[in-house]
Amino acid sequence: MAATIIYLVISALVSLIFIVLGIKQFRSEVPVSLNTGEAPPREDELTDMSEWNHKHGRNLIIYGCVLFVTMSVFLYFLLKFDNTEFQVVVFFIVIFAELAWLQIQHARLKKKLIKKHSI
DSSP, X not given: OHHHHXXXXXXXXXXXXXXXHHHHHHHOSSOOOOSSXXXXXXXXGBSOHHHHHHHHHHHHHHHHHHHXXXXXXXXXXXXXXXXXXXXXXXXXXXHHHHHHHHHHHHHHHHHHHBOOOXX
């Protein structure tokens, strides 16, 4: 029981990092980035900076919530069923799918909100 509680607390803390980061990005007055190592666009490069920040913040809040649910469901199935190897593989596939969703959303926002420079 103690291991379950520790796992859920750690899961909640990890998820909370993304939720707090999302709230910070949602309220930001300057353009934000997705923490992928790329520099955020400048204000003059965006068609709507507010929408850029709000959507990035919203995506991180959603990711944090879904991450906690995923980790909780994984724990439930881990405790109830056998075949741990299969469950771990499915867990990693789901986690990578969530990260892919986050990256796809970022790419859509870049395509939609970053101005095209004509030469």
